[in-house]
Amino acid sequence: MIAACVWALYANRDVLADLGRGDGAPDRGVLRSLEIAAERTPRFERIALFGDSLVMCAQPGADRFETLGSNLRRQLVAAGTPVALVDLSQAGLVPLHFFALLDEALALDARLVVIEVNLRKFIDPLARPAEERLPGAFRKLEFLRSLQVLDGLEPEGVTLLDPPLMRLKEHLGLLYVLEGAREGGLASLHSMGEWLRSTLGLARREGPSFTEVARRAELPYAIDYTTSHNASILRAMVQDLREARVPFILFVAPVDPAGLRADLGSDPDAVQRRIDELQRYLGAEPTEWLDLHDALPSSLFRDYDNHLVGSGCARLARPIAQRVLHVLARRARPATAGGGLER
């Protein structure tokens, strides 16, 4: 029976891997974007954009998303500077994912890298990726590079051995197979639970958890961001980009002013000071840093997690597009003294 179970897992590995990969897997999102970009020869200069769900904008309940990437592309075309934008944004990604994929983005000859800084990821440990498939992207993390961000691995539930093990599983065609079996098992348990619920006539609550909403609404923003593992990972990215001599823009994603209000009571400048500290810690120059934490009105946010409504991405893209144009224009000019960051 046991051998039959193991054999069934192996024989159905393709089906299970497909189930395990799911719609939210990096293989169908950010890794696919990298593959497509690698297959094409760009007509314009390449820009890589790293982000998470904060750069995906939608009305509440809508299926279709506007993205910062598409808005950025449009606005740059409208400004007469078309670019080949490699959008490496996906819901649930964390800075460690960005770091893992940076190598591949640079290998695509990206001329500029735009990186989102999501303050919630520093504040709320529950903002870690919910989907278990997202660690699949960590297989792109090379062993020597993972030593650079050793302190940042454990908080994300990753060990030094995970990426090589994932690569081995991928090599053997077993990546996502166990995840698929687990998904299948959980789905079966869920349908059993549903059957039991309806048979017993038990009611189910409707709507979100109010405790959770309240908890998320009360998160403080005036904290020391530099002590987070995310800060050290982003700093490692900054160092890598400097070594590669690729210009970059780190932009602080907008925060719902309603969520900020609690922190602004006694000390209105506390959050700003903390963000400035983070900038200094990362070693980002003023031209490499775009603080948009208070750039958008509350009406453009759809929840306390700072997700934006559909039109939010267009508004968010404007200052970023301007900064991209500025950086590209500076880069095009002959290098001057102190312009060591430009290629």
Added chain:
Amino acid sequence: MLFNSLYFLVYLLVVLTIYHGVLRSFAAQKLFLLGASWLFYATWSPRFLLLLIATTYVDFELARAIHRAREAAAPARARTLLVTSLVLNLGMLGFFKYGLFFYQSADALVPLPPAPGFLAVVVPLGISFYTFHSISYVIDTYRGVRPPTDAFSDFALYVAFFPQLIAGPITRWGFFGPQLAEKPHVGLTRIEASLFLLAVGYVKKVVCADSLGGFVDAVYGDVTEHGTVDIVVAFYAYAFQIYFDFSGYTDIAMGVAGLLGFRLPENFRHPYLAESPSEFWRRWHISLSTWLRDYLYIPLGGSRRGDVRTYVNLLLTMLLGGLWHGAAWTFVLWGAFHGAWLAVHRAVSGRDWWRSPRETALAAGDPPAPRTPLWLRRAVTFHLVAAAWVLFRAGSVSEFVLFFSGMVSGRPLMDTVPVGPILLVLLGFATHGLATRFELSAVWRAVPRPVQGAVYGFVVVLIGLFSAQSGRFIYFQF
């Protein structure tokens, strides 16, 4: 380095290879094990490794000085040295584990200035366990139970032996020391028994405890939003999560120790089969309850000073036992509950808390036979233990109250009927029930080796299947 991490498996393979494959003399093997144990600890904190080594050395020297004082018939000097050791060990435990707790508790009574920064220190991993190792060693030396060792490396290995360093079992020198005298034989039988323990331990931890843990965390994290059915299931689920988690750790510890040729004391004996609180403590975390008995309850006077004093001693022992688990009032109340329950049970049944009915019968004549059926005594004991676990798991007394009010709130389900946790709870009951009829390890020995191999393969697949959600062991925080 968690037992359920890849790092640990690699570490263990390297240790076993060098220990069995490269080193020949037992002295070298022991030294290597000491180094490996210290390395194991250093992967968590090199800074606190120095603390571990320093306290080990101080206790080693103090025990030798106590022995010399005893031989020189200088009891006052021996007593002074013992007090010095106790003050150092308990002072260190108190500072790291309870300093901030006591300060904040005092602040709640009398307003104090903000707590000094040095109180907000990280608690060294395993400190509750390794200080208890050292204390029992020094006290046994003082009592003249056995002479101390002259080999620092042996004593250091006893304190830091990595399978039991972080979360026990709390081993006595009298149990472990003799094993260091002679090179153990690690034959096929011992390897098979150890692999069996490892497999059982990993299944308990990764498959059972961590699966239950996800559900339990969700309910306790948001108890006012969960429905009656969710909370009732969480009531049972936590009782089995903590059992699977801690007994799983112990099985792994015993399995690893077995592969190295060492034995560790039994720590669990199907605790939810207990039919009274005293029996529960003879089945749950046995190494702690016997430690508390020998080094706290009996020195307090045990049951030798009349009924009232016995009840006070029981209450005090369990209260401190509760506090040992963590610096929070919920742990103190949990201990107080068990102490009060033991006292009431003793008053009603006339039995000592650690003695079995047979031992009590031998000591004091035939006790009256219980009038309630066995299944009812077991059910009542289990439910009271599980109710106390709610106090253990809740972040505060108000959370504890909210939990029980939620059980009768009639609120609708959060999502669907939690079938997975229910099945695991049933599995927990089933394993306890089967334990009354079969000895699992004996059944296992009768299984043909090819089938055993297939089962191990399946266990590996199971662990792979469930490992994505695997987390820390609950008892690591203590």
